[in-house]
Amino acid sequence: MAKTVLIVDDSESIREVVNFTLQNEGYDVLVGVDGEDALKFLDGREIDIIITDLHMPNLDGLGLIRKVREMDAYKHIPILFLTTESQAAKKMEAKEAGATGWIIKPFVPAKLLSAITRVIR
């Protein structure tokens, strides 16, 4: 069965690139424009992985990750975050919030896909 990916990013162009790449690979894709928007998809439906940006209005990536980790249904779901910072601090913060891994922007489609297959198969 096709895996469902929830992508969350306030940048439309990034959303489109991710969405296009993933659909091409046969993933089901749900799209949220920010953390707040993403929460509406977390209504019990089956989602295999969340890919979220960190800097977003309303509810940012860290906030989203923390919220997801409190939800019984999604407590242990893999979450990757998109980041441009290679600084350890940002990554540590997101990891501590409960992220599974990260994808460094800029990325090429192959890198995105390999990051995903690192955590879901």
Next chain:
Amino acid sequence: MIDKFKDKFVEEALDNVHDLEEALLLLETDRQNRDIIERIFRAMHSLKGGGAMFGFNDLSDFTHHLETIFDWVRNGKLQVSDHIISLTLESIDHIRHLLEIGDLKDSQDIQSQKAFILKVQNVIAQQNNTPSEVQPQPVTPVVKQEKDDGTKSYLISFEPEQDILKNGTNPFFLIDDLHALGEAVALPFFKALPNFSDLKVISCHCAWQVILYTAAPINEIKDVFIFVEDECKIDIQEISSGNILTNPELKQLVDGSISSNKPLVLTALQTIKQENKQVITQEETGSKKKNTLKDHKISSMRVASNKIDELVNLVSELVTIQAQLNLYAENSGEPTIMALAENIQKLSRQLRDNAFEISLIPLQSELMRFQRLVRDLSKDLGKEIDFVIEGGEIELDKNIIENLIDPMLHLIRNSVDHGVEMPSERLKAGKSPKGTIFFKAYYSGASVIIKIIDDGKGIDPEFIRRKAIEKGLIDAKLELSKKEIFDLVFLSGFSTRDEVSDVSGRGVGMDVVKRKIGEIRGEVAIDSEIGKGTTTTLELPMTLSIIDGLLIKVGQNEYVIPISSVEKIHEFVNATISNTLNNILSIGEKQYPFIDLRTVFDAKTQIEGSEQLILIKSEDKIVGLVADQVIGEYQTVVKPLGRYLKKHETISGASIMGNGNIAFVIDTNRLIHFQTIKRRKTN
């Protein structure tokens, strides 16, 4: 494939730049506001990240440096200063340039970007009191390929923390990844297991050792653990070159290790003899999934504006056709058709409303330009001015907003230049040295009212009157109300300043403002009080292409009056009105001036029996229009007039009627305005 999204990125980046600019201007007045700083940081961050993704490397590089400043601000290491704001605003212009041209090619451009970056870096350097120290670029973890052609065997010990499963990591995948690098044997070890009753499903009590034979460099092995390196003990040791897995002695060691639950020791492995064998190349794991269209939900989307124009246009056509259908249905008297026509009318109205709602955009999107103007201009002139906005969320047809910008810029420029005084002057007048320009927008019926209010020195009506007399625009003996005097400003040939100032003298007078606002069926008026300030009021329709009109007949022709301006209709017996003196008619206790449309449009024929007085609200007056017949309410599509009729003073457009005839749309405000002037002249 990235190119495909490049346009989208530029469009979005421009939005980000816009947002950035807006936030910066807000920051200027509210320098500690964390939300604003976050917003700025976020916009820069998107520009940087997106820039790098979509091949705008210079942009990404540049924003990176800029972002550093705001990262420092965000972390309290740096205070927002005038210099930072000015430099960032300057940077915004540079970013726009970069978005336009892509990466810099011209060597001069490259030099100037370098100089610019240095300026940005200096902000941080000065704070540090150290010479400019370049922040390292964020390095993507691209693994450096080691020049190593030989294959090697590794012993990898991997001991995850108990909590590793919690955050969605699956250690088996990591073992799989190692397998994918070459040939591998994985040995599991159980750490001290708790009692069964204490055992938690979500805890990991397992560790692994993997013997891997691979051609991949060690960094690629490390890369497998990149997400979990902080949550695991990982130890990667090279055993030797060549493949240890083919060594028969290895089996003994491994078996011993498993039965004793004791990890393998590197030195033990290194002592056994290895044979060289061919590397097993990495196998493709996982077959490609089919490309299928999947369910994909987006809560909002961006549409090209010409598509919306087209939609509105089509809806307009539909509304016209629907009106024809209605007319036909009513005339036919056939119940089925009438019912159908009614339904279509209902639907097309909804469709029309929807289409229009789509084409409305909030004023907000343009306000920042005004804000920037006030800021830059007041700085140039040495004035201190706050630009306060209220009602930025008010929505208007995008065509109206587009046409509104230039006149608005002019009006605001006027307020900054002529309205608000210099700080010293203000102090003398007992005002605070800082002036305010207040931008206020609100709905009023089907119109939108925009007011630009400054607390400057105001305009002296007497001065305007004298000027108008001097210029021969009015007669010296003419008695004028205050409002009428301020209206003189809009006459062409009127300019209150003799010397053209550098700021406002751009060849656009208030007459042009008035005309431009008139072109979008708007009205503009000025009110002012000496010493207190000036208020410019714009009244604008919400949309341009469709109006609810009142269809009237004058002579042979039909005309449309926007219903929003109609107050009341009175019917009179034929010739009652025509026989009145002075064009004043008493209704009840009130007297109304009126304009006979039959005279205006030179219509000879009259309809026997009765004539109609339509009371129109124009600005603050009520004026009657006389027509032969009122046909009824009529929703109509306004089409612009062609070249020959465009300059007509009182007609703002035309509409195609159900029967194919053309009805002109009367611009009541201008009609009344021009008739008033005409009468004044003849008097």
